[in-house]
Amino acid sequence: MKKTGAEILWECVVREGVEVVFGYPGGANMPIYDAMLSYPIHHVLVRHEQGGAHMADGYARASGKVGMAMGTSGPGATNLVTGIATAMMDSVPVVFVTGQVAAHLIGGDAFQEVDMTGITLPITKHNYLVTRADEIAEVVREAFYIARSGRPGPVLIDICKNAQVESCEFEYPENVKLPGYQPVDHSPKEALENAVKLIEKAQRPVILCGHGVLVSKAEEALMNFAVKTQTPVASTLLGLGAFPASHELSLGMMGMHGEVHTNLAIQNSDLILAFGMRFDDRVTGTLKTYAPHAKKIHVEIDPSEIHKNVAVDVPLVGDLKTVLTDLVPMVDEYDHEEWKKQINEWKSEADARSIMNWPDDGKLYVPHLIGDIWKATGGGAIVTTDVGQHQMWTAQYYAFDKPNRWLTSGGAGTMGFGLPSAIGAWFANKEQEVWAVAGDGGFQMTAAELTTAVQEGANVKVAIMNNSFLGMVRQWQEFFFEKRYSAVNMLSPDFVKLAEAHGVPARRVTKREEVDEAIAWARSIKGPTVIEFKVEMEDAVYPMVPAGAALDQMLQRPVKK
Amino acid sequence: MNYTFIALVENKPGVLNRVASLFRRRNFNIESLAVGRTENPEVSRMTVVVDCPNGDMDAHKIEANLYKLVNVIDVQDVTRQPSVTRDLALIKIKVGPEKRAEVNGLAEIFRAHIVDVAFDSVIVEITGTEDKIEGMIELLRPLGIVEMVRTGQVAMTRGLTDGVRRVQGVTGNRYEDVSEMAEMAP
Numbered sequence: 161m162k163k164t165g166a167e168i169l170w171e172c173v174v175r176e177g178v179e180v181v182f183g184y185p186g187g188a189n190m191p192i193y194d195a196m197l198s199y200p201i202h203h204v205l206v207r208h209e210q211g212g213a214h215m216a217d218g219y220a221r222a223s224g225k226v227g228m229a230m231g232t233s234g235p236g237a238t239n240l241v242t243g244i245a246t247a248m249m250d251s252v253p254v255v256f257v258t259g260q261v262a263a264h265l266i267g268g269d270a271f272q273e274v275d276m277t278g279i280t281l282p283i284t285k286h287n288y289l290v291t292r293a294d295e296i297a298e299v300v301r302e303a304f305y306i307a308r309s310g311r312p313g314p315v316l317i318d319i320c321k322n323a324q325v326e327s328c329e330f331e332y333p334e335n336v337k338l339p340g341y342q343p344v345d346h347s348p349k350e351a352l353e354n355a356v357k358l359i360e361k362a363q364r365p366v367i368l369c370g371h372g373v374l375v376s377k378a379e380e381a382l383m384n385f386a387v388k389t390q391t392p393v394a395s396t397l398l399g400l401g402a403f404p405a406s407h408e409l410s411l412g413m414m415g416m417h418g419e420v421h422t423n424l425a426i427q428n429s430d431l432i433l434a435f436g437m438r439f440d441d442r443v444t445g446t447l448k449t450y451a452p453h454a455k456k457i458h459v460e461i462d463p464s465e466i467h468k469n470v471a472v473d474v475p476l477v478g479d480l481k482t483v484l485t486d487l488v489p490m491v492d493e494y495d496h497e498e499w500k501k502q503i504n505e506w507k508s509e510a511d512a513r514s515i516m517n518w519p520d521d522g523k524l525y526v527p528h529l530i531g532d533i534w535k536a537t538g539g540g541a542i543v544t545t546d547v548g549q550h551q552m553w554t555a556q557y558y559a560f561d562k563p564n565r566w567l568t569s570g571g572a573g574t575m576g577f578g579l580p581s582a583i584g585a586w587f588a589n590k591e592q593e594v595w596a597v598a599g600d601g602g603f604q605m606t607a608a609e610l611t612t613a614v615q616e617g618a619n620v621k622v623a624i625m626n627n628s629f630l631g632m633v634r635q636w637q638e639f640f641f642e643k644r645y646s647a648v649n650m651l652s653p654d655f656v657k658l659a660e661a662h663g664v665p666a667r668r669v670t671k672r673e674e675v676d677e678a679i680a681w682a683r684s685i686k687g688p689t690v691i692e693f694k695v696e697m698e699d700a701v702y703p704m705v706p707a708g709a710a711l712d713q714m715l716q717r718p719v720k721k
Numbered sequence: 722m723n724y725t726f727i728a729l730v731e732n733k734p735g736v737l738n739r740v741a742s743l744f745r746r747r748n749f750n751i752e753s754l755a756v757g758r759t760e761n762p763e764v765s766r767m768t769v770v771v772d773c774p775n776g777d778m779d780a781h782k783i784e785a786n787l788y789k790l791v792n793v794i795d796v797q798d799v800t801r802q803p804s805v806t807r808d809l810a811l812i813k814i815k816v817g818p819e820k821r822a823e824v825n826g827l828a829e830i831f832r833a834h835i836v837d838v839a840f841d842s843v844i845v846e847i848t849g850t851e852d853k854i855e856g857m858i859e860l861l862r863p864l865g866i867v868e869m870v871r872t873g874q875v876a877m878t879r880g881l882t883d884g885v886r887r888v889q890g891v892t893g894n895r896y897e898d899v900s901e902m903a904e905m906a907p
Contacts, residue, residue: 281739282746286791289735306791340731340794344890351889463888464785467778477889 163330165293165323166195169257171330172300174199178228180219180587182212186232188259188272191324204587204616207608209236211580213243214606216254218581220247221567222542223588224377226307227254233261234272237318238279242574244314245283249571250398251375253312255303256284262322263291276318285313293326302336310343311462312375343461347476347483354474355457356490362431362455364499365391368414368443371398371570372436372461372480374563379403381484382435388488390496392503394422396437398570401560411503412559415443416705417552420714421506423705426451427712428502434458436480439469440571445711459483510703513717516557520672524695526550526625529675530557533595533623536679541593542567542585546578546602549631552701554597576605582620583613593683594619600626600652610662613688621682622664622690624655627697635700639715659690666690723752724780724800725876727884728767731792732758739790740767747786749779753808755873764794768875781887788888796891797884799876804884806876810854811836812845813868814861824864831857842867 163171169192173181180202185193196203206212209231216227231237237258247254261270277289286306288299296319303315359365373382379402386393386409393403394414403410411422423445426432432454437443444450447469456472458465459480466475476483511517515527530553533541543558544567545551551568560566567585569577582596603624613620634648659666665685669678669692682689702717730736737756744751753770773779784796816824817840824843828835833847847857851874858866878884 277735278738281742338791340788341791347889462785462789463890464782464789466785466889467781471778475889 161330162327164191164195164325164327165296165319166191166325167198168293168296168328168330169300169319169324170195170199170201171332172297173228174201175332176300176304177225180204181228181230182206182215182219182584183230184209184212184232184236186236186259186272188233188261188321189230189236189257189319189324190259191321192230192257192259192319204583204612206580206612208606209239210242210576211606211609211612213240213254213256214246214574214577214580215584215587215609216256217243217247217252218544218567218584219588220252220254220584221581222564222585222592224564225588226304227252227584228257229254230257232259232272233276234274236272237276238274241279241283244280244316246569246572246574246577247314248283248285250569251312251371252314253307254314255307256314256316258316258318259324260289260318260320263320264322266291266320276316280316283314284316287316288318290317290319290323293323294328296323297330298333298336301333302338305336306338306341310341343479344463344477345479345482346486347459347478351474351476352483352487352490355476355487358431358455358457358474359389359433359491363496364429365389365431365433365496366411366425366429367391367393368426368432368434368437369393369395369399369403370435370437371396372459373399373402376436376461376480378436378481378484379563381481381488384488385484385491389491389494390500391433392425392500394418394426396440396443396570397555397568399437400555401563401566404561405559406561413555415711416445416707417556417701417703418443419507419556420510420703420716421503423703423711423714424506425503426454427710429454432456434460434472435484436460438465441469444469445705445713446708449710451711510716513702513719515717518720522671524670524672524675524693525699526553526693526695527557528672529623529625529693529695530554530597532675533597533679534558536676536683537593537595541565541595542582544568544578544582544585544594544596546598546605547573547575547632548599548602549627549635549699549701550597550599550625552632575599575602578602579613579620579622580606580609582622583609583616583618586618586620590619593621595621595623597623597625599631600624600628600650600655601630603655604652607658610659610664610688610690614663617687619686620688622659622688624690624692625695626652626655626692627695627699628652629697632701634698638698638700639704640706655690655692664688664690666692668692668694670694722773722776723770724773724783724798725804725806725874726769726771726783726787727797727799727876728769728787728793729759729795730765730767730790731794732763732765733792736765736792737767739792740769740787743786743790744771747782749783753873755875757875768873770874777887784886785888788891796888797878797886799878799884802882802884803879804876805879806850806874807848808851808854808874809846809848809872810858811870812847812858812861812866813842814845815842815865815867817841820864824861827857827860833857
């Protein structure tokens with residue numbers, strides 16, 4: 161049957177299971193938008209393509225499916241770039257479809273022509289420039305397969321306008337032909353046996369649980385392994401929720417703003433089991449002194465992560481769930497009582513400094529607010545954030561027990577991610593409670609998407625932690641630049657009025673006693689709401705490992721007098 | 722130390738750019754890169770010489786990163802493998818009739834050829850290992866080299882043995898299996 165390129169795109173996209181697309185129309189993708197009307201696709205008109213990219217990202221992270229975002233050629237496409245890089249750094253499967261000028265105009269600096277495959281080469285898992293209609297079916301099939309398989313990631317398809325309008329025979333390709341693309345599934349028996357030998361000898365083992373546990377849906381396998389070997393589980397920022405925070409073996413977050421006892425456990429361990437994580441500089445501190453006594457086992461689907469930052473003793477390349485499922489019957493049971501006791505001692509020392517023990521001193525502190533939101537939501541909400549202090553506090557104090565509820569830009573550290581990713585997550589499951597925790601800086605980067613939330617009736621609860629500073633930069637200037645504050649004083653609009661102008665009910669909270677009621681109010685409204693919390697201006701995130709310091713050289717919160 | 726890799730890639734537009742961009746992004750220093758067709762019209766072959774200050778660790782990094790590119794089919798390290806490596810150079814020398822014989826003599830020793838003779842210049846074509854070409858260049862330099870072009874190194878292992886493949890999960894020559902593995906149902 162003959163179909164236009166634009167129709168073929170939707171034929172294939174619908175077959176991939178896509179139901180919702182986040183995008184923005186323009187000159188070079190109008191045929192795609194015209195054809196879309198004939199297909200069962202819900203299109204979300206965003207206010208800026210970056211918002212659309214983050215929405216598709218949030219949708220993918222919350223649902224485990226491939227997200228999809230669109231933009232027209234030129235600036236429409238370049239506006240997606242930050243969102244593409246964000247998805248790339250955090251291995252999120254999103255297919256981006258951009259319009260491109262007609263094939264015969266390419267290279268001629270035509271109106272709204274930008275070399276998108278060139279620009280996105282280093283920030284996509286793969287990308288395509290499509291110049292003919294008869295390429296589209298195969299390309300879309302491959303793009304979705306590449307995005308979701310192996311180590312997931314974003315794939316961009318740049319479709320020339322002529323390819324959208326031209327017609328050709330459409331036959332759905334059942335198979336893809338990718339001779340060079342073969343994700344490794346399981347590790348060889350000998351490698352697993354080498355790992356078992358190290359596990360047998362270990363007295364002080366620690367599991368480092370990364371985003372890969374969630375991506376590979378290996379939560380149960382991880383639980384089985386950890387319980388059988390009684391190995392404590394530390395989590396990366398993106399691994400939170402893969403292992404229940406309330407479990408006795410959970411150590412919480414590691415790294416620059418990780419728990420004291422967690423970082424001490426890593427530095428004093430004699431065996432590190434790195435599961436689906438990549439030894440990012442934010443979790444290792446300086447590599448010179450990183451876990452100096454530990455042998456290292458690294459389970460990872462992407463072979464290029466092996467030995468990249470930290471040389472390991474036993475690499476296990478493969479799908480984490482498969483590898484762990486193979487490994488669990490091969491290991492013995494252990495108790496590691498002494499080791500766990502030692503870690504608990506470190507923990508009680510650190511807990512004495514916790515801000516959560518502070519009495520109400522008339523000021524609002526973000527950790528308290530996160531704890532209050534956690535209580536009100538029973539710890540079960542999807543929580544998204546921007547980047548900075550509020551992000552770290554949310555990671556520290558919203559104790560995630562369930563997977564895929566914690567959506568944050570980890571690798572890229574993209575401000576403005578919170579609100580749009582929350583809207584995307586809401587589309588993944590409309591019954592699920594969704595909170596976007598934002599800073600005053602990040603919120604202003606994508607605040608225009610409030611109207612998108614209204615137009616779609618997206619039931620997202622925004623909590624703006626307003627300290628009138630770019631908080632994390634201010635904290636670094638306080639600690640490392642002799643408190644010389646440079647370009648961090650942030651004037652914000654009246655967030656309540658701003659929200660109301662968008663048609664979003666909003667409140668401002670300045671005292672601790674108003675908090676619970678405000679959270680209850682937001683939860684009682686169906687549709688988007690905004691609460692602005694006027695928080696302590698110069699609080700700092702603790703513990704903190706200064707950049708370039710050893711992981712156990714932590715600045716700790718001063719004891720409250 | 723310089724390492725020599727052979728990469729088999731899909732013969733598609735933009736693949737060279739993908740490889741070059743990868744090397745730039747991961748901060749690998751290319752000494753030489755040669756690309757050409759193979760006996761299979763769907764496959765191109767690259768010989769890449771890369772400086773690897775950290776030895777095998779860097780080599781692993783390069784192989785593993787190349788496999789991240791969807792269009793890369795197979796990567797082998799032939800650095801320590803018995804192999805034939807060749808580079809071709811065209812060297813133009815400014816010499817008049819009085820010194821042609823001297824150039825000709827040198828060319829014979831190196832099994833090079835004079836492929837163009839003009840009134841006041843000649844072009845010498847030489848094929849061989851890098852060392853051999855460097856040796857000849859040094860001898861020709863005093864005569865006055867005005868122009869030179871080199872193809873970059875190409876390499877092939879001797880006999881039927883392959884180079885080294887370090888990446889876990891990559892066993893055997895993936896290229897040999899291309900036709901069998903071609904179709905996958907995602």
